Amino acid sequence: MSDTTIDFAGLNLPAPLLAAVTDLGFTAPTPIQVQSIPHMLEGHDILGEAQTGTGKTAAFGLPALARLDPSKRHVQMLVLAPTRELAIQVSKSLEEFAVNLKGLRITTLYGGQPYGPQLRDLERGCQVVVATPGRLMDHIRRGSLQLDAVSCCVLDEADEMLNMGFLEDIEWILEHLSEEAQMALFSATMPQQIRRIANRFLKDPKHVKIAADQNAKANITQKAWKVTGVSKQTALERLAETLPYDAMIVFVRTRGDTVDLAAQLNGLGFKAAALNGDMSQQQREHTVAQLHKGRISILIATDVVARGLDVPRITHVVNYDLPMDSESYVHRIGRTGRAGREGEAILFARPREMRLLRNYERQTKGTIIPMDLPTAEELGRHRVGRLQEELVKCVEERNLDELKSMLTDMAEKTEQDILSLAAALLFERQRKKPLKPKPDPEPRFDRRDRGDRPERGERRERGPRRENINFDTYRLAVGKEHGAQVKDIVGALANELQMESRLIGQIRLFGEHTLVQLPQDLPPYAQNDLKTIRIRNRQIDGQQTDEVIPPRPERDGDRRPRRDGEFRGRRDGGGYRGNREGGRDGGGYRGNREGGRDGGGYRGNRDGNREGGYRGNRDGNREGGYRGRRDNNGGSFRDGNRFEGRGERREGGYRGNRNDRD
Structure with a gap:
């Protein structure tokens, strides 16, 4: 048979x-x-x-x-x-x-x-x-x-x-x-x-x-949103507001993220809860029971604690942070579409993570469909439509005679027309969720092609910028005592906020914090991202501050003798070489050397582990941006602080930290 x-x-x-x-x-x-x-x-x-x-x-x-x-x-x-x-x-x-x-x-x-x-x-x-x-x-x-x-x-x-x-x-x-x-x-x-x-x-x-194509994944529609324009948190909020879901499980990488994200969603009126390994077994069982009963609609969870979770109400799975491997992806999306039911799995992928989608497709033998996030304008129309439905339902199902009388009385006493009073009620109603949200920001800060952008090496604290940019000062909860350096600050902000380094003003490191200048027109998504970026395994919790960055003390005495790094003259475009005692430990700005390293720039340290400097463009052979340390053959910074690879090309990015995971 x-x-x-x-x-x-x-x-x-x-x-x-x-x-x-x-x-x-x-x-x-x-x-x-x-x-x-x-x-x-x-x-x-x-x-x-x-x-x-x-x-x-x-x-x-x-x-x-x-x-x-x-x-x-x-x-x-x-x-x-x-x-x-x-x-x-x-x-x-x-x-x-x-x-x-x-x-x-x-x-x-x-x-x-x-x-x-x-x-x-x-x-x-x-x-x-x-x-x-x-x-x-x-x-x-x-x-x-x-x-x-x-x-x-x-x-x-x-x-x-x-x-x-x-x-x-x-x-x-x-x-x-x-x-x-x-x-x-x-x-x-x-x-x-x-x-x-x-x-x-x-x-x-x-x-x-x-075989994979014989299992329940056939009942799951897989979609991917490329993270652009707005933050992942904003994207999740929009999906939670517009998707026709019964219950949703959102996968994040760390235990702390489950708590933070659940709190943010609850603050916006969603019924959300965290599920992570720090919770007692009784708390976890209670949370799952609440999900079964419909008292919770959004569950923010880590991989391990969600193993075996079978809740028929779950219609959507959101991969807020991408999993470490394809098998984990299959386990995650398997929380929906179970026992023949239909389900939808959505993942958030930063541009550098898009290549992982092919691995997921191979593992599931399915297709991941690109999707667009609802725009601010579409979100506004959705809110107006829902409010209209609620109002019509209220008119049809409730006796409003007494309230109508109150409204008429208010209009007479205040000498306001009823339409203005109704509009005022709408205004108060939509304070948390505006019926006309602010327009989406323009695409993130313009960036030069990474290949045209030279590397950064060890840097001193940055002085005032000469460009005509208006800055605000931000306080970051990381400093010298945590091992932070200026290059860490620049690399993290440039990569995570996707902004050019020229838009970063003065940076001054202190013992347990750092002050940094950023543009006054920093968009909301970037301000949100500033709170969650991690440097040296610390969440920097970037907050705008009225503190003033003190000027650097002036040097006493004359300049150092020529041998400790003098201006050497042009040498066909060459510039400041720095200290050459004992080798190239003090390598500085190399400038242009015709016939060889035409685009050479600031080389930085070359002592042993060759900490990457500002290399510039060398005839197209070694194009790249912020290289970081080179003692681990590169690897790019993935969202969530994990490396995407360590190929032989050594085209590294900001290395970041490896957060503890569930």
Whole structure:
């Protein structure tokens, strides 16, 4: 019988399980279920290769439950999951499948929960245990759980357990099982370490592999917005206001970002909450429950805590920060479009990240469609339309006679016409969300082509600019004591705000802070970005200040002797060479050397690690901008402070910092 015609009744499931599946609304089994259930019912070991969202829980849960004996109170089935969230989700699904199996009990064991309730559940007796590796090992060592009578063991998302460092723990646990126990291992990918476990612990397994185009990703529309014009935060706010979503999960890179972004959205009237590893298990469970009940519509989460999250309401996934790898991308977007439902996945990609989209398309065997963000004008029309609908609905459903009388009375007393009073009400109503938002800013600061822009080397604190630019002063929460240098400030601001360095005025570093001059017409998105940029692993929290940058002290005495870096004359365009004692440690402005380095500029330090300087254009051979240090072969600065590559060309960018991640 083909996969396209078979139904659950044709899988030889016992009547109680078949009835439960029917009550849950499942109509046709997924490919992984069609291929796995018959083999497991026959007692075969299974090696399953399938992405998340393909129905794996039913694929192993239904046949394993069918082979249990509810009359026996010892543990017969063990499921290992990498995270607490996935363990809870698997337990919930198994309970739904087993609703008609009288006497069957399921216990969930995971860290972050008191031992007392878990010990009581184990003492009362249960046939099924779903656990995370760490807590399961604790119970085995305590003697509160024995695995010698387990007849079926399932490893769910084995590759994720490998990524989280559970490989040795898994082997230790499996060594406590009897050799006769049936084994099922499911993984999205099959790295060598997973195959080694399969070869050691599985007996002649049936290999089930589901191609990406057969899984639930076919139900997900993938879109990408290229980050231009406005900040990612503004983009998310616009999508949250205009998309027809039921619930949305937004993925960010760090725990702190989940809290900050959720707070910002709540301040604008959205129902948002954070979900991260710093929260207690009770808090995380409460947050997910709120999402299920509809009390939360937007969840801001990190990768690890969202593993296994299955909330039918989630219609949209937003990749606010791009994931580290393609597998994580697949797991993320798998939070929507589950069990045959439609879903939409949107990612925010900075220009330098656009190349990653091809990797995601290859992994999902899908197409990522470019999308435009709603403009300020379109947002305004949307707000007016929604307000109009609300007002019409209110007129049709409410008795407004008393309020009309009040309005008429106000008009008489104030000698204002009713239309003006109504307009005043609209004005007050739209203070937080203007019906006519400010126009979108022009494209970010004009930038020369990176190839025409020379490198920057070690710089002294910058003095006043000669150009006619009006500046404001900003205070940055990073300084000399944190290891910050002027080149770090220039590199971060130029790269993250996408502005030319000539638009950066004076910079003065102090112990724990820095003062920097930036243009007075700095657009709102740039002011927002200033608060989140990180330099030397610190969020700079840039704020406008009235502080005045003090002038640099004048030098005392005469200039230094010629040998410490004199003006050498033209030398066919050559200029200030700097200090040459002991080599080229004090290399300075090289100028133009005909026939060789025609565009050579400020070279900076060349001592050992060759910290990049202001190189200029060398006949097109080494064009580039801010190079930073060259002892790691370059690599460009990715949003979120990760390197995009370390190729041999050494065309580096601002290296930034690597934030701690969940």
